[in-house]
Every structure is written in structure tokens, then in C-alpha cells.
Amino acid sequence: MLIDVRNVTKAFKDENSGFFSRYQSVLKGVSLSVYAGECLGIVGESGSGKSTLGKIVLGLEAPDSGEVVLGEAIADLPRHQAVSVVFQDYNTSVNPRLSVSDIINEPLITEPLEKTEREARLVQLLEEVGLSADMLERYPHQLSGGQLQRVCIARAVAPNPKFILLDEAVSSLDVSVQVQVLMLLQQLKRDRQMSYLFITHDISVASFMCDRLLFFKDGEVVEQVDEMHRLKAVENTYTRELLEAASYLQIPLETEFEKQ
Ligand SMILES: Nc1ncnc2c1ncn2[C@@H]1O[C@H](COP(=O)(O)OP(=O)(O)OP(=O)(O)O)[C@@H](O)[C@H]1O
Numbered sequence: 001m002l003i004d005v006r007n008v009t010k011a012f013k014d015e016n017s018g019f020f021s022r023y024q025s026v027l028k029g030v031s032l033s034v035y036a037g038e039c040l041g042i043v044g045e046s047g048s049g050k051s052t053l054g055k056i057v058l059g060l061e062a063p064d065s066g067e068v069v070l071g072e073a074i075a076d077l078p079r080h081q082a083v084s085v086v087f088q089d090y091n092t093s094v095n096p097r098l099s100v101s102d103i104i105n106e107p108l109i110t111e112p113l114e115k116t117e118r119e120a121r122l123v124q125l126l127e128e129v130g131l132s133a134d135m136l137e138r139y140p141h142q143l144s145g146g147q148l149q150r151v152c153i154a155r156a157v158a159p160n161p162k163f164i165l166l167d168e169a170v171s172s173l174d175v176s177v178q179v180q181v182l183m184l185l186q187q188l189k190r191d192r193q194m195s196y197l198f199i200t201h202d203i204s205v206a207s208f209m210c211d212r213l214l215f216f217k218d219g220e221v222v223e224q225v226d227e228m229h230r231l232k233a234v235e236n237t238y239t240r241e242l243l244e245a246a247s248y249l250q251i252p253l254e255t256e257f258e259k260q
């Protein structure tokens with residue numbers, strides 16, 4: 001086990017509740033484990049609490065109750081080396097005034113590297129995400145969305161993390177670019193022996209990318225799929241609705257279900 005989420009709850013104060021504070025329960029006792037080498041998907045509709053869970057896993061938010069336990073393999077590492085993150089919005093997750101070179105160097109600033117060593121490391125990271133060395137001196141506005149997200153991925157892998165949280169990491173990209181970036185993420189996961197927690201509202205992206213899926217609704221796990229070939233046999237109504245809405249499934253799902 002790499003990451004263990006144990007019975008985590010979280011409520012936020014309802015902004016419109018006025019004098020009498022009302023609380024909105026966003027996570028209602030979530031438990032999950034991420035194992036070494038796997039990509040675990042969290043699929044759910046907007047507002048179901050996926051990003052809140054992600055922030056708690058990253059340590060950016062504290063749970064009201066429950067805990068996140070890091071497994072032995074990463075427990076003693078500095079936080080930025082144990083867990084890393086790629087968000088949906090590549091535009092706001094980089095400082096527009098920094099060059100690509102400075103962006104990827106961010107997590108390496110504290111590492112004692114010689115100038116040439118550092119440059120070589122940055123070039124190698126850039127090449128690893130499918131970009132060429134001449135991009136190092138460019139600025140975010142000179143890159144396409146796909147290129148900029150690749151830069152964010154290079155930054156995420158720079159400290160050699162064992163685990164990356166990917167929160168809607170391809171959702172802002174065109175479909176053709178999505179596939180390329182997903183394939184890059186798969187390649188990096190294999191080469192660097194990492195695990196992913198892959199948050200998405202898009203079931204077809206999740207089924208392409210993940211080894212296991214947890215379906216999220218209103219802050220709870222409502223269904224779990226441990227083997228992807230069983231995806232079409234899910235029983236939960238909400239999960240079926242998500243599946244039926246997914247365009248990649250060319251078959252009428254109802255008949256598929258009747259066969260079970
Ligand atoms: N810091 C906060 N303060 C108050 N409410 C919050 C805060 N963060 C999230 N929420 C609320 O918690 C609920 C879940 O939000 P969250 O961002 O986790 O959902 P999500 O599943 O990631 O949605 P999306 O698919 O749109 O990204 C929403 O109703 C949101 O308004």
C-alpha cells in the first residue's frame with residue numbers, strides 16, 4: 001500500500017447560510033488505498049468532492065475526521081518527493097513570468113546541482129515528456145495547451161515522486177491531444193514505477209487510463225470496479241448513467257446488462 005485514505009470526512013461552511021452557519025458535507029467517510037504501480041481512478045460528477053479528496057491526499061486541506069496514511073515506501077520522504085500533482089488548469093498552475101526552464105526547475109531549487117548538471121537534468125526531463133530542449137527558454141504564452149501541460153508533467157516528475165495525483169489532468173485539452181498526453185502519462189508511470197490517483201469526470205478517459213475505478217457521488221464511493229473488463233457490468237444506477245452517457249461505448253448498455 002502506498003497511500004491509505006481512512007474514513008475521511010470534510011464539511012465546508014455554506015457561504016450563503018448567514019448568521020446561522022450551515023455546513024455542507026462534502027466527504028462522508030471515504031476510504032481507499034492506492035497500491036504501488038497502479039493507476040486508481042476516481043470518477044464522479046462535478047461537485048461530488050473529488051478535488052477536495054485530492055487536496056486532502058496532498059495535505060493541502062485537513063480532514064475533519066479520518067486520516068491519510070502514507071505507506072512505508074514513501075513515509076520517510078519529504079512531502080514533495082513522496083507525492084506530486086498535475087492539475088487541470090495548466091494556465092493558472094504556472095507563473096506566466098517564468099520560463100519553461102524555471103518552471104521545471106521549481107521543485108529542484110533546493111537540490112545542490114552544478115549548473116551544467118542542472119541544465120542536463122532539465123533537458124532530460126523535457127525530452128522525457130516529448131518536448132525538445134529549445135523550449136527551455138520559452139514562456140507559457142508561447143506554448144500550446146498540450147505543450148504547457150507536458151511542462152507541468154515534467155515539473156511533477158522532476159523530484160522523482162512515487163505517486164502523482166492527476167486532477168482532471170487532460171480535461172482542458174482537445175481529444176486528440178488528450179490521448180497523446182494519456183499515453184505519455186502511462187509511459188512515465190511504467191518507466192519511473194509510479195502510482196497515480198487519477199481524478200476525472202470522464203469515464204472513457206478513466207477506462208483508458210486506469211487499472212481500477214471508484215465511482216464517487218455526493219462525497220461517497222458508490223461503486224468499485226476492480227477489473228476494467230467488468231466495467232459494463234456495474235450495478236449502481238448512477239454509474240450506469242455515467243456509462244450510458246459515455247460516447248465511447250458503441251453498444252446499447254441495456255442489452256449488455258440483461259445478459260448478466
Ligand atoms: N474551500 C471550499 N470552501 C467551501 N466550499 C468548498 C470548498 N472547496 C470545495 N467546496 C465545495 O465542495 C463541493 C465539492 O467540490 P469539489 O471541488 O471537491 O468537487 P469536484 O468533484 O472536484 O468537482 P469538479 O468535477 O467540478 O471539479 C462543492 O460543492 C464545492 O462548492
Ligand SMILES: [Mg+2]
Pocket residue numbers: 050051052167
Ligand atoms: Mg474538481
